[in-house]
Amino acid sequence: MKKASGTRRDTSLSREQIVSAAIALLDEAGIQGLTYQALAKSLATGAGAIYWHIANKSELLTAACDHIVSHRLLSVSPDLPPKDMLRSLALELFDMIDAHPWIGSGLMQGAADMPMARIIDALGRQVSQLGVPHAMEWSATSALFSYILGVAGQNAANAQHARQHNLDRSTFLNDVASAWERLDPAAFAFVQRIARQLPAHDDRADFLAGVDLILSGLTATPA
Amino acid sequence: MKKASGTRRDTSLSREQIVSAAIALLDEAGIQGLTYQALAKSLATGAGAIYWHIANKSELLTAACDHIVSHRLLSVSPDLPPKDMLRSLALELFDMIDAHPWIGSGLMQGAADMPMARIIDALGRQVSQLGVPHAMEWSATSALFSYILGVAGQNAANAQHARQHNLDRSTFLNDVASAWERLDPAAFAFVQRIARQLPAHDDRADFLAGVDLILSGLTATPA
DNA sequence: ACCTGAACACCGTTCAAGT
DNA sequence: ACCTGAACACCGTTCAAGT
Numbered sequence: 001m002k003k004a005s006g007t008r009r010d011t012s013l014s015r016e017q018i019v020s021a022a023i024a025l026l027d028e029a030g031i032q033g034l035t036y037q038a039l040a041k042s043l044a045t046g047a048g049a050i051y052w053h054i055a056n057k058s059e060l061l062t063a064a065c066d067h068i069v070s071h072r073l074l075s076v077s078p079d080l081p082p083k084d085m086l087r088s089l090a091l092e093l094f095d096m097i098d099a100h101p102w103i104g105s106g107l108m109q110g111a112a113d114m115p116m117a118r119i120i121d122a123l124g125r126q127v128s129q130l131g132v133p134h135a136m137e138w139s140a141t142s143a144l145f146s147y148i149l150g151v152a153g154q155n156a157a158n159a160q161h162a163r164q165h166n167l168d169r170s171t172f173l174n175d176v177a178s179a180w181e182r183l184d185p186a187a188f189a190f191v192q193r194i195a196r197q198l199p200a201h202d203d204r205a206d207f208l209a210g211v212d213l214i215l216s217g218l219t220a221t222p223a
Numbered sequence: 224m225k226k227a228s229g230t231r232r233d234t235s236l237s238r239e240q241i242v243s244a245a246i247a248l249l250d251e252a253g254i255q256g257l258t259y260q261a262l263a264k265s266l267a268t269g270a271g272a273i274y275w276h277i278a279n280k281s282e283l284l285t286a287a288c289d290h291i292v293s294h295r296l297l298s299v300s301p302d303l304p305p306k307d308m309l310r311s312l313a314l315e316l317f318d319m320i321d322a323h324p325w326i327g328s329g330l331m332q333g334a335a336d337m338p339m340a341r342i343i344d345a346l347g348r349q350v351s352q353l354g355v356p357h358a359m360e361w362s363a364t365s366a367l368f369s370y371i372l373g374v375a376g377q378n379a380a381n382a383q384h385a386r387q388h389n390l391d392r393s394t395f396l397n398d399v400a401s402a403w404e405r406l407d408p409a410a411f412a413f414v415q416r417i418a419r420q421l422p423a424h425d426d427r428a429d430f431l432a433g434v435d436l437i438l439s440g441l442t443a444t445p446a
Numbered sequence: 447a448c449c450t451g452a453a454c455a456c457c458g459t460t461c462a463a464g465t
Numbered sequence: 466a467c468c469t470g471a472a473c474a475c476c477g478t479t480c481a482a483g484t
Contacts, residue, residue: 012466012467012468013467013468035456035457035458036457036458036459037456037457037458040470045468045469046468046469046470046471047457047458047459047469047470048459048460048461048468048469048470048471049467049468049469049470051458051459051460052466052467052468053467056458056459057457057458057459104331105331107376107380108327108328108331108376108377108379108380109380109383110380110383110384110387111384112380113399113402117403117406117411117414118411120413120414121410121411121412121413121414124413124414124417125412125413128413136432137417138417138420138424138429139428139429139432139433139436140432140436141413141417142429142433143370143429143432143433143436143437145373146370146373146374146377146433147366147369147370147373147433148373149372149373149376149377150368150369150370150371150372150373150374150375150376151369151373152373153327153330153331153372153373153376154331154369154372156331157330157331157332157333157335160332160333161333161334164333176336179336180340183340187344188340188341188344189344189348190343190344190347190348190351190364191340191343191344191347194347194360194361194364197361201361205362206361206362206365206366209359209362209363209366210362210365210366210369210370210437212440213362213363213366213437213440213441214366214433214436214437214440215440216440217435217436217437217438217439217440217441218436218440235447235448235449236448236449258475258476258477259476259477259478260475260476260477263451268449268450269449269450269451269452270450270451270476270477270478271449271450271451271452271478271479271480272448272449272450272451274477274478274479275447275448275449276448279477279478280476280477280478
């Protein structure tokens with residue numbers, strides 16, 4: 001697993017290679033697993049070499065996000081009516097977040113402007129096609145984007161927590177649910193009442209329900 | 224600015240003191256500014272002392288979030304109709320996020336269950352009062368929460384970016400807008416068209432528009 | 447019971463030296 | 466032009482020694 005000492009890489013590194021290796025590492029080991037040490041090892045090079053191609057860790061993380069976001073957005077089936085497009089766009093993004101929970105952290109860690117612009121553009125086009133009044137195009141798009149980002153953030157937090165404590169998804173949800181059930185019933189009436197539904201609920205369905213809520217708000221207010 | 228060497232604190236530390244000092248530090252210097260070195264200095268103690276009262280940094284950050292979240296939730300004026308309650312609740316949370324942008328990071332950095340439960344409970348009670356069908360209570364509450372969390376996340380990212388590059392809010396927005404204008408018009412049609420609205424837009428109004436979108440979706444679908 | 451502060455492990459980044 | 470890997474600065478956490 002260790003490169004022979006004294007050898008050099010036969011081919012030269014590329015930005016693309018580095019980003020791919022970073023993604024593989026992030027998927028395996030989470031955001032905490034992305035270190036220059038580990039990355040250099042998986043690329044069979046020295047840590048310093050990476051800096052020749054990518055300025056710093058923030059740029060690396062953003063590039064990893066952008067790689068996945070741009071590919072995912074291309075794979076959304078086109079030529080649907082705008083409302084259906086928005087739904088399948090949203091689901092594609094959900095599945096992306098679910099498969100790569102670190103994207104939530106990546107999008108919020110500073111300079112992730114490109115991946116954000118891609119998502120906002122994809123959403124905004126469809127919102128605009130939906131025929132919402134011009135004055136509302138931005139706030140509607142922004143609402144959809146914030147909602148998706150929030151779901152991504154929760155997913156990232158859950159994944160990180162589960163990884164740190166070596167929990168699988170259902171154990172994690174059960175833990176949260178029983179923690180909620182133990183809260184003061186007076187101060188946490190709602191959370192306590194809802195706790196039992198938590199382990200059984202379908203994240204993806206809930207996510208889509210939220211999208212539909214926003215969409216129906218959009219189309220119900222054409223004035 | 225340095226404590227006299229050889230002296231001990233006259234009073235003993237408390238968890239409350241530590242959390243307050245942490246919040247002050249976070250407000251001044253952002254999430255990157257919260258280090259045990261800086262915190263110990265501001266408390267006139269050694270770095271190790273903090274560990275007697277708080278297990279680790281994650282717990283510290285969560286405690287800081289929870290302190291602010293719980294106080295803010297108490298200050299929402301009660302006894303309004305549920306829809307108005309939800310609006311003022313949301314605005315209170317927005318103002319909280321705006322005043323303490325690091326809360327966005329805090330809520331997503333793992334074990335922030337208590338502050339999350341508080342927010343979800345406060346939202347859920349009102350959603351339930353709104354009379355939405357039982358089967359939708361959770362997804363509606365969850366949608367509102369995710370939306371708010373997404374806005375918080377964006378706020379945190381923007382604040383961090385602005386701080387790192389020493390930008391004020393309007394310079395930051397102008398930079399983003401002109402970066403968006405420079406993008407390929409074919410691939411980023413929407414983002415480019417909307418770019419000019421960005422510097423002038425009102426975050427708070429946009430936020431509330433998003434809340435209203437969700438709420439109107441909620442009340443428009445009573446079946 | 448609570449604090450001190452040096453020591454440790456770890457990590458991002460730099461850079462002189464190599465090819 | 467591109468890579469190497471040791472060195473540096475910084476940071477969270479621990480812990481033996483203090484009071």
